[in-house]
Amino acid sequence: MKQSKWILCPVCKNKTRVQIREDTELKNFPLYCPKCKQESLIDAKELHITVIKEPDAKTQSR
Structure with missing residues (x-):
């Protein structure tokens, strides 16, 4: 039988x-x-979870 697990929130x-x-x-x-x-x-x-960090939006300078 295949093993399963719940995904936990990376924040809380x-x-x-x-x-x-x-x-x-x-x-x-x-x-x-x-x-x-x-x-x-x-x-x-394979039950290994990786959080993808997105770069924050940069403000445009004129």
């Missing part, structure tokens, strides 16, 4: 509504946390 560390199995692969997945109402981009492969 609570359980989200998404569950993955060990054969699941996610790339640039927008993970939403209903508790802290934050959205994070993640990659997942």
Whole structure:
């Protein structure tokens, strides 16, 4: 039987509504946390989850 686990929010560390199995692969997945109402981009492969850090928007100078 394949192992599965719940994805935890990288911000508040609570359980989200998404569950993955060990054969699941996610790339640039927008993970939403209903508790802290934050959205994070993640990659997942073989139950290993990596948070993708997006660069902040830079202000344009004239």
